Structure formats: C-alpha cells, structure tokens
Amino acid sequence: MEFIKIICYIIFAYGITELFVFFDGPFDIIEKFRKLCHWISPAFGKLFTCMACLSTWIGLLWSALNYWFVPISFTPFNIILGATHMWWLIILMDGMFTCGIVWLLFQLEEMMERTGKIRYEDEW
Numbered sequence: 001m002e003f004i005k006i007i008c009y010i011i012f013a014y015g016i017t018e019l020f021v022f023f024d025g026p027f028d029i030i031e032k033f034r035k036l037c038h039w040i041s042p043a044f045g046k047l048f049t050c051m052a053c054l055s056t057w058i059g060l061l062w063s064a065l066n067y068w069f070v071p072i073s074f075t076p077f078n079i080i081l082g083a084t085h086m087w088w089l090i091i092l093m094d095g096m097f098t099c100g101i102v103w104l105l106f107q108l109e110e111m112m113e114r115t116g117k118i119r120y121e122d123e124w
Contacts, residue, residue, distance in 0.1 A: 002079050009075055013062075013098045014105050017055040020048055051106045052099050059098025063091045 024031040038045025047053050063075045067087050073079045077093040084090075 005074050005079060006076050010101050010105075013055060013058060014102050017051055017058055017102050018106075020054055021051055052103045055102035056095050056099040060091055060095035062098075063094030067091065
C-alpha cells in the first residue's frame with residue numbers, strides 16, 4: 001500500500017509542478033497568479049519558471065502539511081520515517097525527493113520530445 005501512495009505522490013508532484021510552471025489555467029488564472037508573484041518579487045516570480053525550484057518548495061510544503069495536519073502519511077519520508085518524529089529531516093528529505101523525481105521525469109519528457117518519441121497535437 002505504501003508503494004501505491006508513493007507513486008500517487010510522484011504523479012501529484014509532477015502534475016502540480018507542471019501545472020504551475022507551464023499552463024495558464026481556465027481564464028488565465030494561473031498566469032495571473034504567476035504575474036502577481038513576479039510583481040511581489042522578481043525572485044519569487046522566477047520560482048514559477050523552474051521545475052526543480054518549484055518542485056522543491058511543493059515537496060517541503062506538502063511534507064510539512066502532511067506531518068503536522070494530516071493523520072495519514074502520504075509523502076515518501078513521512079511514510080518511511082514518520083514514527084521517528086524527526087520532522088526537520090522528514091521535511092527536508094521530502095523536498096529533495098520531490099525535486100529529484102520531478103526533475104528526472106521532466107528531463108525524460110524533454111528527451112522523448114527531442115528524439116521524436118512523443119508528439120503533441122499542437123506541434124503537428
């Protein structure tokens with residue numbers, strides 16, 4: 001059961017990061033949110049242009065929320081180390097895991113696009 005939770009977490013992390021970095025959303029709501037973040041601070045706005053940067057913060061946020069507010073463990077290191085009560089290590093490791101796995105999947109997708117293994121409808 002834990003393996004399925006980790007696979008679902010990976011899919012969720014990649015999907016939410018892809019959504020915030022590349023998609024506009026209905027009525028351009030996500031694009032407006034990115035512009036607002038850039039208006040608040042250019043460095044904060046730049047966070048929403050990088051898959052590795054944003055996925056790290058998503059992993060940290062979801063791990064912290066999972067550790068302190070959700071009784072069911074769903075992030076990888078909350079599942080593995082949840083009984084140890086080392087919250088600082090769990091949150092840090094979840095952030096690094098999320099960054100690594102999202103970056104790996106993003107690079108795999110980019111490689112498949114370059115080699116012609118994937119074609120999108122817009123590019124035909």
